[in-house]
Amino acid sequence: MATTGDAILVEGARKRYGEKDALAGLDLTVRRGTVHGLLGPNGAGKTTTVRILATLLRHDEGLVRVAGHDVRTEAREVRRRIGLLGQHAALDEELGGRQNLEMFGRLHHLGARRAGTRADELLERFGLADTGRKPVKQYSGGMRRRLDLAASLITEPEVLFLDEPTTGLDPRGRGEVWESVRSLVGGGTTVLLTTQYLEEADQLADRISVVDQGRVVADGTADELKARVGVDRIHVVVRDGARLDEAAGLLPVPRAEVSVDADRRLLSAPVADRMASLTETVRVLAAAGIDAEDIALRRPTLDEVFLHLTAASDGAGASDGSDGSDGSDTDARQEREVAA
Amino acid sequence: MSAAYVVSDCWTMTRRELAHWARQPVQVLVGLVFPVMMLLMFGYLVGGGRSVDGDYVDFLVPGMLTLTMVFGLEGTMTAVTQDLNKGVIDRFRAMPMTDGAVLVGRAAADMLQSAVGLLVMVGVGYAIGWRADGGPGNALGALGLLLLLRFAMLWIGIFLALVAGRAELVQAVQILVWPIGFLSNAFASPDSMPGWLGTFVEWNPMSATATAVRDLFGNPGGEPGHVWAAVVWPLVLLAVFFPLAVRKFGRLGK
Numbered sequence: 001m002a003t004t005g006d007a008i009l010v011e012g013a014r015k016r017y018g019e020k021d022a023l024a025g026l027d028l029t030v031r032r033g034t035v036h037g038l039l040g041p042n043g044a045g046k047t048t049t050v051r052i053l054a055t056l057l058r059h060d061e062g063l064v065r066v067a068g069h070d071v072r073t074e075a076r077e078v079r080r081r082i083g084l085l086g087q088h089a090a091l092d093e094e095l096g097g098r099q100n101l102e103m104f105g106r107l108h109h110l111g112a113r114r115a116g117t118r119a120d121e122l123l124e125r126f127g128l129a130d131t132g133r134k135p136v137k138q139y140s141g142g143m144r145r146r147l148d149l150a151a152s153l154i155t156e157p158e159v160l161f162l163d164e165p166t167t168g169l170d171p172r173g174r175g176e177v178w179e180s181v182r183s184l185v186g187g188g189t190t191v192l193l194t195t196q197y198l199e200e201a202d203q204l205a206d207r208i209s210v211v212d213q214g215r216v217v218a219d220g221t222a223d224e225l226k227a228r229v230g231v232d233r234i235h236v237v238v239r240d241g242a243r244l245d246e247a248a249g250l251l252p253v254p255r256a257e258v259s260v261d262a263d264r265r266l267l268s269a270p271v272a273d274r275m276a277s278l279t280e281t282v283r284v285l286a287a288a289g290i291d292a293e294d295i296a297l298r299r300p301t302l303d304e305v306f307l308h309l310t311a312a313s314d315g316a317g318a319s320d321g322s323d324g325s326d327g328s329d330t331d332a333r334q335e336r337e338v339a340a
Numbered sequence: 341m342s343a344a345y346v347v348s349d350c351w352t353m354t355r356r357e358l359a360h361w362a363r364q365p366v367q368v369l370v371g372l373v374f375p376v377m378m379l380l381m382f383g384y385l386v387g388g389g390r391s392v393d394g395d396y397v398d399f400l401v402p403g404m405l406t407l408t409m410v411f412g413l414e415g416t417m418t419a420v421t422q423d424l425n426k427g428v429i430d431r432f433r434a435m436p437m438t439d440g441a442v443l444v445g446r447a448a449a450d451m452l453q454s455a456v457g458l459l460v461m462v463g464v465g466y467a468i469g470w471r472a473d474g475g476p477g478n479a480l481g482a483l484g485l486l487l488l489l490r491f492a493m494l495w496i497g498i499f500l501a502l503v504a505g506r507a508e509l510v511q512a513v514q515i516l517v518w519p520i521g522f523l524s525n526a527f528a529s530p531d532s533m534p535g536w537l538g539t540f541v542e543w544n545p546m547s548a549t550a551t552a553v554r555d556l557f558g559n560p561g562g563e564p565g566h567v568w569a570a571v572v573w574p575l576v577l578l579a580v581f582f583p584l585a586v587r588k589f590g591r592l593g594k
Contacts, residue, residue: 054434057593079436090431092356094363106352107437109345135363151431 006065007032007159007190008053013062015048015214022048023059024214030192030207032158035185037205038194041310045214046194047087050163053192054084067158080108083152083160087167089144090151093137097128097147100136101154108155122150126180142173149180160184162193166200178203198303212310225305232274233298234281236267239291247290252280259307268304271297349438353445361449371415372457375408376464382527383468398559401465402482403526406550408457409490410521414514416450416497421510424501424592433592440586447494454490458483474558482556485570489549492574492581499585502592525550529561545573 008030015023023045030036038046051057053066055075064071067081084090091100098119105115123129126146136144145165152160162181166174181204185191195201201208202222210218210225218225238247241262248258248267258269271277274297285292361368382404383397423429423442432442462483472479500513523537524546530538541547552570555562 051593054430056430056433076436079434082434084431084434086427086430088427090427090429092428093426094360095356099359103352103356104431104435107349107432107435107441109348109436 005032006030007034007067008036008192009063009065010049010053011063013049013052013059013064015045015052015057015059021214023052023062025062026211026215028209028216030190032190033185033188034206035181035191035193035204037201037208038192038211039196039198039201039208039306040194040211041196044211044310046211047163048214049211050084050086050161050192050194053159054082054161055079056084080155081158083154083157085145085149085152085160085162085165087164089136089148091136091144091148094135096133096135097123097131097139097150099133100147101151104151104154110154118154122153126150141169142176145169145173145177146180149177153184156187157189159190159192162191164194164196166195166197174200198301198306210306210309218309225309226299228305228309232271233268233304234271234277235294235296235298236281236285236292237294238265238267239293241265243290246288247285247292250284250288250290252277252284259311265293346438346441349441350444350448352437353441354448355445357445357449358452361453368453371453372460375404375411375457375461378407379404379461379464380468386527395469395560397465397468397470399529399554399561400527401461401470402553402557402559402561403524403550404465405458405461405486406489406524406546406553407521407526408461409454409486409549410493410546411517412450412454412457412490413493413497413500414510414517415453416446416494417501417510417513419450420446420498420501421505421507424505425507439590443498443585443589446498447491450494451487451491455487458486470559472557472559474556478556478558481567482553485549485552485556485567488571488574489546492577495578495581495585499581499588502585502588520544521546525561545577548573 006029008028010026010028013023013026013028014021026045026049028036028038028049038049040046048057052059052064053071055071055078058072066078069077069081071078092103095103101119101122102115105118106112108115110118120129123131126149128143128147128150131139131143136147139147149165165177165181169177178200181191181193191204193201193204205222207219207221208225209216218228220228234251234253236247236251238244244260244262244265244267248260249255251258251267251269253269253271258267260267278295278297281295282292285295379401383400423446429442472482474482500509504510523541524544525541526546530541530547533541548566548569551561551563552567553562554560555564555566
């Protein structure tokens with residue numbers, strides 16, 4: 001239940017573009033001072049959610065409050081308290097780094113002198129102090145991202161939105177951004193982070209909401225989400241791709257729980273009893289004369305959790321995380337695997 | 341939202357545009373040179389053949405000044421479209437700044453550029469023999485009417501850019517603005533045109549400004565008593581497009 005301690009509160013948010021529901025009743029609660037990951041495939045509604053929270057987009061229905069204020073009726077109060085790092089640099093590319101930060105400081109009504117000193121502080125902190133008058137369009141991707149992050153932090157926001165903050169960055173740039181986010185959280189800022197990278201959510205977020213088709217399909221810590229999928233999985237690589245479906249039917253688990261990756265000739269299924277399943281799998285495959293290149297037992301990765309949860313929501317409203325799948329569900333899962 | 345914040349936000353956004361000029365002096369220069377080039381081409385290459393009473397340069401310069409104000413629409417539209425397609429507009433919109441300060445900055449910068457552009461054109465016009473003999477008060481009034489027309493064009497440009505939001509439409513308008521500019525009395529008197537075309541040309545709001553400006557400068561082609569039309573037309577356009585543009589900007593993202 002929502003309390004005043006929530007930095008972000010979303011209840012039943014809907015946003016429609018023509019025929020398509022970008023958000024189909026999204027619920028989200030983020031406690032103050034935490035990092036919350038919004039995880040989902042392309043088109044799941046992550047960016048739409050962030051844009052609504054940041055007052056850039058109006059939702060059609062539902063309650064949306066940020067830092068204690070309604071984004072629709074108290075947009076200015078919300079804007080005073082947020083920082084936004086979008087997918088594309090929100091900077092004036094013609095101007096220099098200091099010019100940008102000073103301008104944003106003035107627009108945050110810091111006053112001319114404070115805007116100047118704040119700009120210098122931030123340039124120093126993000127290692128951009130020696131950029132001088134060089135226009136932002138000549139910056140490297142990593143520098144641009146750091147300046148963008150600096151611009152989001154002009155007023156030490158209560159709530160910071162990071163929309164896929166490391167997309168398009170090399171590993172070094174990614175590491176830099178992660179480092180900055182960690183240091184921010186130490187300062188008490190609430191962070192909402194969207195990402196397609198499970199690793200990123202796992203690294204940074206206290207809690208994760210998995211979003212698919214405009215609603216949250218699962219919510220919890222990384223460990224809780226992993227636990228929801230079942231403990232272990234058995235992986236079987238079948239030598240003859242033509243016999244993949246036949247093999248899938250033979251595994252000692254309900255057929256519906258077996259996910260099939262045709263490209264890698266890989267079957268994957270959750271198992272309750274590790275050793276019994278392994279022995280049984282070896283036995284039935286041998287009996288059917290199906291050659292396996294590899295049979296292994298694995299702990300679930302967050303990737304699998306993610307695919308499992310998003311695939312589950314493709315079934316008719318099966319958003320409870322149970323795998324009410326049929327044949328088409330497996331197809332959908334494969335598509336997502338390709339997309340990921 | 342205090343008045344001090346409104347002023348400071350609008351000033352900050354105007355400063356931004358001025359900083360862009362400082363960064364791209366060549367672009368600013370090209371913007372100033374283009375109308376001068378047009379003036380010289382029409383004055384020396386095309387002109388002379390036009391049938392007007394009196395010296396053609398005296399007829400042409402006020403027309404070219406008017407045309408420059410109308411063509412300013414393209415510049416406004418291009419600038420707004422570019423801004424909208426850049427991420428920075430998101431940051432502005434997610435800040436607690438005054439609604440519309442972005443547009444005010446644009447308007448202030450464009451008006452300033454147009455004022456400078458007018459002075460340059462007047463200087464070049466003077467150099468090629470154009471003379472205003474309506475008195476300094478009237479001359480200032482003429483410049484005022486020209487800037488009023490530019491101000492109306494500015495808000496049409498902002499509105500069109502907000503509606504289209506794409507570079508392709510800017511190109512379409514860049515092309516369309518030519519026939520509209522030429523279907524006026526900027527280069528030729530409507531008396532020299534076929535009847536129906538002449539009527540259209542006389543009703544072109546741009547012609548109203550050109551006629552009044554010629555009158556105030558004491559140049560051929562001017563008719564006394566037309567100043568009101570050169571005031572009313574831009575005000576009507578403003579009354580329509582200013583609220584539309586502001587409303588459209590406020591509704592971005594809805």
